[in-house]
Every structure is written in structure tokens, then in C-alpha cells.
Amino acid sequence: MLAAQFTPESGFSIVEADRQPLNKGEVRLRVDACGVCGSDRQVLKGESVPAGTVFPLIMGHEISGTVVETGEHADDWQAGDQVVVYPFISCGTCSPCKNNQPNLCIRQKCIGYHLPGGFAEEVIVPAGQLIRMSKRCSSAAAALLVDAFATPYHAMSLSDIQAGGTVLVIGTGGLGLATLQLAKIFEAGQLGAVTRRVSGVKAAEKYGAQMCVSTQDGARSTARKIRRWSGAGGVDVVIDTVANKETAAMAFDVVRPGGTVTIIGMSEDTASIPIAKTVRRGIRIIASFGSMINDVRKLMDLTDSGQLDPTKLIAGTLQLQNVNQAFADDRASSGRWIIKPNDQTR
Incomplete structure (x- = not known):
């Protein structure tokens, strides 16, 4: 699969990444859209890199996609399901997690920083991070709900x-x-x-x-x-x-x-x-840091009922090979740019 790989020394490179096998409880998604977050811009500038981030890195944590393969114990999902990904993975055992504050987990992992993210044609994620997408919502708009709106x-x-x-x-x-x-x-x-x-x-x-x-x-x-x-x-x-x-x-x-x-x-x-x-x-x-998975579910309901239109926040869409354009200075404050990795990337 094609992916936009980032290192501080070389910036983004479009590479052919190996397709990894699924573990138990995981699903493979075709990435339909992935938002470019302000946190990604900070990493690009070296201003604020999440602890534990390892380079080279496939960024992208505002992901919507389509299930293409499921591993064992991912029975709630099947190929063809359209979903968004809640990117923050909590440990479930630390003090914040036990106090119903998993967004503050001290061992939190974030897809796109600690695990490969959505600036790629495919991404593997734990099934528990998935939220079913509203039929009223485009893939680009839905991707923004998981962070740009949820935070x-x-x-x-x-x-x-x-x-x-x-x-x-x-x-x-x-x-x-x-x-x-x-x-x-x-x-x-x-x-x-x-x-x-x-x-x-x-x-x-x-x-x-x-x-x-x-x-x-x-x-x-x-x-x-x-x-x-x-x-x-x-x-x-x-x-x-x-x-x-x-x-x-x-x-x-x-x-x-x-x-x-x-x-x-x-x-x-x-x-x-x-x-x-x-x-x-x-x-x-x-x-306030981040969000809870139920925040994203509520936002999806608000979108489904017509009370929220996340489409308004989309500044534009770009193909994967043009990922650098999303980080240009003149595009930093005009809304959220969306990468669509499977749009004519080959």
C-alpha cells in the first residue's frame, strides 16, 4: 500500500509500505478520508511531539474508512461497513481510566503518532475504536468529527x-x-x-x-x-x-x-x-484535553439528525501524493484539509 511517511529530517515521502497481518480484535480499513490536524502541524515544525512518537511515522488520526478485513474477535464488523476511528487508545487500568477519564490515560496511545495512521491507503485499528458512520455524512466530513469537533x-x-x-x-x-x-x-x-x-x-x-x-x-x-x-x-x-x-x-x-x-x-x-x-x-x-468516544457518538447523532453539518469545516481535499500542500502556511487557518489516500494515488 502507499503511505505518506514522515521524518523530521526529510519531511514527507510517498512510500510503498508493507501490508501487515491482522491481530485478534483488529480490523483493516481502506482509508476514505483523513483530516490534517493542528497537532500534525506542530509535529511537522518540531514544536510539540507527543511523547513516545517514533519516526519514521505515518501520521493522520482523523480517519474515516471502509472495513475491508476483520480479525478474530471483531465480530461486530464486516467488510463494507463505513466507520470513523476514535484515535485515542487507553490502557483501562491507570487512575484516570478507573475514574472514567480515559482521555487522560497516562499510558494513552494515539493512532497517527504511536501507531500507523491514516495518511495511507489502508490502516489497521482495534475494533473497539470504531464508530459506525451516519449515512447522511460524507467520509471527509465524518473524519472531522473524531477530533476537530470532538475536542x-x-x-x-x-x-x-x-x-x-x-x-x-x-x-x-x-x-x-x-x-x-x-x-x-x-x-x-x-x-x-x-x-x-x-x-x-x-x-x-x-x-x-x-x-x-x-x-x-x-x-x-x-x-x-x-x-x-x-x-x-x-x-x-x-x-x-x-x-x-x-x-x-x-x-x-x-x-x-x-x-x-x-x-x-x-x-x-x-x-x-x-x-x-x-x-x-x-x-x-x-x-480540557481530547475527548471521549461517547463525544464522537453524540456528534455523529447530531449530524444524523441534521443539527450539525461538519462539511462546513472542510477547507479542501488533496490526494496522498500532495500531502505537503496541506501544511503550507497559507492553509493553516482556513478550516481542516482532508487527505483522500485512495483518490487516484497510483
Whole structure:
């Protein structure tokens, strides 16, 4: 099979990879679509490589595909089934796993980093990671549910967003745009966005933001505009999908007393907060990582019922041999790019 193999020294190479046999409980998928995540971009730049990642690497953890072969003890699936893959594999025995937090498993493995991923014509995955795909959803759109949408959905579920409340999303990359799109499901009353790019303003408005400001005007000016827009002493819930020291400072500056700051971005920055001021204002701080498999199932149901249209987040599709184009700087913040490995790759 063809695969896009990555090393820090050489970048991506299209290689002929060996087709491995199935173990018990595994299935082989033809990869129909695989999303390009911001985490993949960080690995490419050497900014944040998940511990335990071994190169050469076949990336790609936002996978949808079709079952082509099943191993022993994978009886729930058969050839032809269309599925998405929940990419986070937990150990089931550590403290977070025992406390129903498998997304925080200390021995977690992620398909696409610790195991071969979806930037290939085929991928082998444990049968327990599969979720049946909605018939209303294209393969490209379905692939985005497992991370691009599931990560903010999980974070928003923890954030106690009240119907009619004010929500501010920091960042208008793929994660931020997905968060904006999900806000209507949580019945946000006022929805705002912050972007560092002028072009991000129109993107945020397209995804439902009633107000969007660019940080190019400076942090103080931006914060004033947000507080003026939100009223009532500040924003109820701020969701930071960038999470560097500047955006963290802004989040604490504009949230209302008793409000919530939820952090899902993962920069390498170290941020500081004014402790006494934060305590006096009773700010709730949530750091949310990844998602649970049930989050993806719920998103699939929302898509099936027509309440969510993940197609909107697709920036474009590319053949496997053009994988490098998805990582070009001008394509980093326009939504999620999709690799389709079996589209005319030979």
C-alpha cells in the first residue's frame, strides 16, 4: 500500500509500505478520508511531539474508512461497513481510566503518532475504536468529527454554558471554527470571536460569530471592545483554542466574575495569572484535553439528525501524493484539509 511517511529530517515521502497481518480484535480499513490536524502541524515544525512518537511515522488520526478485513474477535464488523476511528487508545487500568477519564490515560496511545495512521491507503485499528458512520455524512466530513469537533465538544460540555449566555472563542483556526459552529448546539445567546488575522473576521462571522475582533489593534483595545460587546461585567465563558501567554491574559481580562475560562489550545508557552485578582473574582479555570468516544457518538447523532453539518469545516481535499500542500502556511487557518489516500494515488 502507499503511505505518506514522515521524518523530521526529510519531511514527507510517498512510500510503498508493507501490508501487515491482522491481530485478534483488529480490523483493516481502506482509508476514505483523513483530516490534517493542528497537532500534525506542530509535529511537522518540531514544536510539540507527543511523547513516545517514533519516526519514521505515518501520521493522520482523523480517519474515516471502509472495513475491508476483520480479525478474530471483531465480530461486530464486516467488510463494507463505513466507520470513523476514535484515535485515542487507553490502557483501562491507570487512575484516570478507573475514574472514567480515559482521555487522560497516562499510558494513552494515539493512532497517527504511536501507531500507523491514516495518511495511507489502508490502516489497521482495534475494533473497539470504531464508530459506525451516519449515512447522511460524507467520509471527509465524518473524519472531522473524531477530533476537530470532538475536542471542542468535550471542552464545551465541561464549561457549563448556559442557554442565552455569552461565549467568546479565541482563535479562528480549524479548532476555533468548529467551536463556533458547535455553540448553537449549546444555545449560546451571544457568540463572539477573537482572531489575529484580518481574514479571520469574515471566517468567524461565516461560522456564526455575531462579533469578531482582530488582535492587530492591540490587546487593550481588543479587550475593551469585547467587554463593551459582552456587557454584564464580561464574558460568561471564554474558550481559548490558541492558548499562548497573550491569549491566556486576554481570556482572564475579559471573563466576568464567576465566569469560566476553558483552555483547549496546547502551545508551549508558560502563562502567568494574577492569583489574588483571579481568586477574588471567582474565575473557574478548565483545561480540557481530547475527548471521549461517547463525544464522537453524540456528534455523529447530531449530524444524523441534521443539527450539525461538519462539511462546513472542510477547507479542501488533496490526494496522498500532495500531502505537503496541506501544511503550507497559507492553509493553516482556513478550516481542516482532508487527505483522500485512495483518490487516484497510483
